[in-house]
Amino acid sequence: MALFLETNNLTKTFGGVAAIFKLSFAMGQGTVFSVIGPNGAGKTTLFNLLSGIYRPSSGQIHFRGQDLVGLSPHEISHIGISRTFQTPQIFFNMSVLENCLVGCHRHGVTGFVAAALHLPRAVSEAKRMREMAMENLAFCGLDHLADRDSDALPYGELKRLELARALSTQPRLLLMDEPAAGLNDSETKEMGALISRLCETGVSVMLVEHNMALVMAISHRLLVLNHGEYLAEGSPEQIQSNPKVIEAYLGSGDESDG
Amino acid sequence: MRRYGGFLVLVALVVLAPIVFPGNYFVTVVGVTIAFNALIAVGLNLLMGYTGQISLGHAAFFGIGAYSSGLLTTLMGWNAWLALLAGLLAAWLVAEMIARPILRLKGHYLAMATLGFGIIINILMVQPTHITGGPDGLADIPTLTLFGWAIDSDIRWYGVATGVMLLGVWLALNLINSRIGLALRAVHGSEVGAQMMGVDIERIKVRVFVVSALFAALAGSLFAHQQGFISPDSFSFHFSIELVVMVVLGGMASTYGAVFGAAVLTLLPETLVVFEEYEVLILGAIMMGIMIFLPQGLWVSLSQKVKQIIASNRSTTNPSAIS
Amino acid sequence: MGEVFLQSLITGVTVGSAYALVGLGFAIIFNASDVVNFAQGEFVMIGAMSAVSLLAVGLPFVVAIGFALLITVAIGMMLEKFAIEPAKSATVVSTIIITIGASIFLRGAALLIWGKNFHSLPAFSGEIPIHLGSATLTPQSLWVMGVTALMVLLVRSFFKRTVTGKAILACSANPMAASLMGIPVRRMMLFSYGLSAFLGGVAGVLIAPIAFTSYDAGMMLGLKGFAAAILGGLGNPMGAVAGGVVLGVLESLGAGLISSGYKDAIAFIILLLVLFFKPQGLFGRAGSDRV
Numbered sequence: 022m023a024l025f026l027e028t029n030n031l032t033k034t035f036g037g038v039a040a041i042f043k044l045s046f047a048m049g050q051g052t053v054f055s056v057i058g059p060n061g062a063g064k065t066t067l068f069n070l071l072s073g074i075y076r077p078s079s080g081q082i083h084f085r086g087q088d089l090v091g092l093s094p095h096e097i098s099h100i101g102i103s104r105t106f107q108t109p110q111i112f113f114n115m116s117v118l119e120n121c122l123v124g125c126h127r128h129g130v131t132g133f134v135a136a137a138l139h140l141p142r143a144v145s146e147a148k149r150m151r152e153m154a155m156e157n158l159a160f161c162g163l164d165h166l167a168d169r170d171s172d173a174l175p176y177g178e179l180k181r182l183e184l185a186r187a188l189s190t191q192p193r194l195l196l197m198d199e200p201a202a203g204l205n206d207s208e209t210k211e212m213g214a215l216i217s218r219l220c221e222t223g224v225s226v227m228l229v230e231h232n233m234a235l236v237m238a239i240s241h242r243l244l245v246l247n248h249g250e251y252l253a254e255g256s257p258e259q260i261q262s263n264p265k266v267i268e269a270y271l272g273s274g275d276e277s278d279g
Numbered sequence: 280m281r282r283y284g285g286f287l288v289l290v291a292l293v294v295l296a297p298i299v300f301p302g303n304y305f306v307t308v309v310g311v312t313i314a315f316n317a318l319i320a321v322g323l324n325l326l327m328g329y330t331g332q333i334s335l336g337h338a339a340f341f342g343i344g345a346y347s348s349g350l351l352t353t354l355m356g357w358n359a360w361l362a363l364l365a366g367l368l369a370a371w372l373v374a375e376m377i378a379r380p381i382l383r384l385k386g387h388y389l390a391m392a393t394l395g396f397g398i399i400i401n402i403l404m405v406q407p408t409h410i411t412g413g414p415d416g417l418a419d420i421p422t423l424t425l426f427g428w429a430i431d432s433d434i435r436w437y438g439v440a441t442g443v444m445l446l447g448v449w450l451a452l453n454l455i456n457s458r459i460g461l462a463l464r465a466v467h468g469s470e471v472g473a474q475m476m477g478v479d480i481e482r483i484k485v486r487v488f489v490v491s492a493l494f495a496a497l498a499g500s501l502f503a504h505q506q507g508f509i510s511p512d513s514f515s516f517h518f519s520i521e522l523v524v525m526v527v528l529g530g531m532a533s534t535y536g537a538v539f540g541a542a543v544l545t546l547l548p549e550t551l552v553v554f555e556e557y558e559v560l561i562l563g564a565i566m567m568g569i570m571i572f573l574p575q576g577l578w579v580s581l582s583q584k585v586k587q588i589i590a591s592n593r594s595t596t597n598p599s600a601i602s
Numbered sequence: 603m604g605e606v607f608l609q610s611l612i613t614g615v616t617v618g619s620a621y622a623l624v625g626l627g628f629a630i631i632f633n634a635s636d637v638v639n640f641a642q643g644e645f646v647m648i649g650a651m652s653a654v655s656l657l658a659v660g661l662p663f664v665v666a667i668g669f670a671l672l673i674t675v676a677i678g679m680m681l682e683k684f685a686i687e688p689a690k691s692a693t694v695v696s697t698i699i700i701t702i703g704a705s706i707f708l709r710g711a712a713l714l715i716w717g718k719n720f721h722s723l724p725a726f727s728g729e730i731p732i733h734l735g736s737a738t739l740t741p742q743s744l745w746v747m748g749v750t751a752l753m754v755l756l757v758r759s760f761f762k763r764t765v766t767g768k769a770i771l772a773c774s775a776n777p778m779a780a781s782l783m784g785i786p787v788r789r790m791m792l793f794s795y796g797l798s799a800f801l802g803g804v805a806g807v808l809i810a811p812i813a814f815t816s817y818d819a820g821m822m823l824g825l826k827g828f829a830a831a832i833l834g835g836l837g838n839p840m841g842a843v844a845g846g847v848v849l850g851v852l853e854s855l856g857a858g859l860i861s862s863g864y865k866d867a868i869a870f871i872i873l874l875l876v877l878f879f880k881p882q883g884l885f886g887r888a889g890s891d892r893v
Contacts, residue, residue: 327695331695333695333698335698335702380877380878381877381878384877384881385694386694386695387632387638387694387698387836388832388836388877388881390638390698391638391828391829391832391873391877392873392874392877392878394825395829395870395871395873395874395877396870396874398825398866398867398870399867399870399871399874402863402864402866402867403867405863406861406863406864406867516821520702520706523699523702524699527699556713556714557710557714558710559706559707559709559710559713560706560707560710560711560713560714561710562703562706562710563703563704563705563706563707563708563709563710564703564707565703566699566700566702566703566706566707567685567700567703567704567707568703570689570692570696570697570699570700570703571685571688571689571692571700574689574692574696
């Protein structure tokens with residue numbers, strides 16, 4: 022049986038410098054899988070590779086048996102991978118609900134002609150999408166803000182809106198880049214609970230996050246990167262007691278402090 | 280449906296104008312030009328206002344429509360409707376051809392490329408004098424006939440032009456309020472965000488470019504038949520700029536704003552006839568003034584004001600986006 | 603064939619020098635403020651037209667030209683002060699529209715002041731052409747090439763060697779950091795616009811004896827200058843200069859070989875090809891990350 026997500030010798034170089042180097046790992050379905058590492062470890066680069074924004078310099082990525090290398094971000098979205106960004110890529114020119122409706126884009130078939138002529142099938146499709154988007158807003162606790170302009174939302178709600186929007190694509194795998202960055206303690210807890218609930222509904226989550234309390238609380242497995250390379254992998258307990266990981270974190274702490 | 284309320288008002292305005300002011304020059308003559316310009320502006324607004332892709336060369340598509348109709352009917356003796364279709368087809372092909380490489384560019388590069396394209400097409404109208412008539416233009420273009428009924432008077436042209444314009448507005452409104460419209464606006468909001476939502480941004484940009492080109496070409500064909508005479512001046516860089524001004528004057532991402540902008544900018548020189556030499560100066564001042572002081576545009580700013588007042592009077596109404 | 607080529611080359615380098623100066627002005631403003639100034643061509647027109655008028659009221663030649671350049675610089679700075687500065691946070695599309703608006707406004711003002719007539723300046727040092735085989739070179743062409751070369755060298759050493767020049771470069775690299783370092787960013791902007799206007803004015807005065815000038819002469823020159831800047835790689839000043847000369851030569855070769863009516867079309871076709879296939883410009887490095 023094909024693995025859920027698997028990379029093999031994945032490498033990405035920028036002008037001769039490797040941001041990700043010969044990285045091989047596998048992620049199981051239905052888990053919260055966190056990628057951690059000191060700053061500059063290549064976590065966001067990994068996300069950009071998995072979501073098709075970057076093309077690997079070499080190596081393979083397989084998702085449910087399908088090769089992802091060379092696919093563009095929208096094709097990857099159609100295969101069932103979605104993501105959120107470190108700085109939310111909200112469509113600030115649209116309302117909260119409309120943001121979420123764009124997430125439903127890939128489930129629709131209405132083209133330019135059907136849309137412009139307002140054909141009945143376009144109308145019924147729009148209605149279906151609206152229901153779907155509202156469900157996802159409700160899941161993230163934003164349904165009461167549906168008609169609000171998204172640029173009027175506080176930061177914490179923007180983060181949840183981005184999640185609701187990503188969920189509207191109905192992903193099998195959701196990549197979340199620092200979902201708790203910029204959130205206060207109670208918002209961070211809420212976000213953690215949301216991610217856990219999400220995982221229970223069957224969405225696998227890959228997480229990049231600096232808040233270690235959150236990571237350790239909700240992750241099933243962790244992958245540790247250092248300077249773009251594989252350092253360690255294991256359960257939260259294993260990682261916390263792994264001497265290599267401790268050294269990498271302390272070492273980098275030394276550099277930045279000293 | 281509340282979103283068609285505005286459309287009904289526009290229809291009423293268009294129908295009532297010639298009844299209230301029969302035979303008025305500003306309605307039946309200027310009104311036709313307004314309708315053509317509004318049609319182009321509404322199409323360009325789909326590209327610029329909603330999708331966020333500037334074009335400084337849309338006069339070219341207006342010209343392609345006009346010259347296709349003009350040349351095919353006068354030189355080749357084609358049926359006018361067939362020529363109109365050929366014009367649309369030509370605009371489609373040209374748009375499809377250049378859209379892919381051009382829309383890969385952004386910002387200043389996109390502006391420069393569309394501008395260059397517009398100027399090249401304009402030169403192709405001026406230079407082959409033996410075909411196009413060169414700078415002197417193309418005369419004796421026959422008028423249109425609809426089921427044996429010649430469109431040969433101002434009021435008839437008013438009916439045809441505004442009818443087509445309203446059709447264009449209706450199509451644009453539907454498009455914007457659909458899955459496609461959402462995707463277009465998403466491209467404007469964040470390209471990378473839109474891609475991750477499964478929007479093929481390259482393809483959708485090309486499509487909306489083609490649609491806006493078709494709006495302009497349709498206006499061009501009708502313009503050629505209505506005027507009976509066309510010359511390259513009507514399709515120059517300057518007109519491309521005026522089209523952009525129509526869109527931003529009303530307010531980007533507002534279909535009614537584009538109609539409003541087209542109306543204001545078409546009426547302006549007519550009312551300023553006394554100060555003809557000031558026209559250029561004023562156009563420039565409007566462009567700078569709007570962008571500096573009212574970057575959202577006149578129409579959008581005004582309608583937001585009105586909405587605020589209504590909302591404060593009836594605190595229960597919920598605000599929603601204007602279209 | 604050889605003579606046609608040589609003559610085209612001479613004409614091309616002369617016209618290209620003007621494009622180079624305009625393109626250089628584009629690059630300076632783009633570097634300083636990330637704004638593409640569509641009104642750049644109007645500086646050329648204002649420089650030339652002011653010189654014509656000042657000469658007509660009886661000022662000595664050199665004085666007239668000096669004042670014409672001063673007027674151009676003043677207008678360049680006013681453009682920054684009253685149109686660019688107030689719209690600081692504007693998007694790319696907005697600034698494009700603002701500077702196009704400014705260019706139309708200046709053209710409109712020129713129409714009111716000078717009317718629609720064509721004007722020209724006398725040549726700086728006579729009209730007796732120099733023969734090179736069967737090709738000819740006017741003394742004014744030499745003026746154009748020589749002064750352009752001088753300007754380019756001055757601008758280059760200004761950015762390389764002077765404190766002000768380096769400060770402007772710092773503003774373009776990171777305006778926030780520059781202002782924290784105590785560089786008066788706004789004054790540097792003003793200076794950049796003044797300098798660009800000056801270069802435009804110089805181009806105008808130089809070519810006015812060769813090409814007739816009128817209120818709307820700036821537009822096409824400005825667009826060609828922009829094309830030159832893109833050809834050279836937007837944000838690369840010396841690239842813009844090279845782009846201008848290349849554009850001028852290709853254009854006049856094309857005009858000589860095909861037809862002069864298509865001259866402008868050739869320039870823009872080259873521009874489109876470069877944008878499609880090498881958007882970072884022929885000599886570009888600086889602008890590539892901005893695509």
